[in-house]
Amino acid sequence: MKCINHPNEESVVTCGHCGVALCRECEQNALFRTNNGNGQALCKRCSLQSAQEIVAYDEKWLKKREIKIGLMAVLLILPVIIEGPAIFSRVGY
Ligand SMILES: [Zn+2]
Ligand SMILES: [Zn+2]
Secondary structure, X not given: OEOOOOXXXXXXXXXXXXXXXXXXXXXXXXOOEOOOOOOOEOOHHHHHHHHHHHHHHHHHHHHHHHHHHHHXXXXXXXXXXXXXXXXXXXXXX
């Protein structure tokens, strides 16, 4: 089988995701590898897909964290709103 990216190169491995043939150069330059232990190289298309999945995951995580920070801020501010000036008078100014 020939490499999917280099029609003149004989393939040495296959993509760990979709199974297309990859030559040694493509294997060595692979941006992503499978994380199932043997670190099989991924083809360009699957690498791109993996990158997009990571970005999507990060965005989800960031959104969750924003909600958490928002809740914490509300919890911190709430007593000040409820008790209002009482908190400041307790400080003793
Ligand atoms: Zn692939
Ligand atoms: Zn190649």
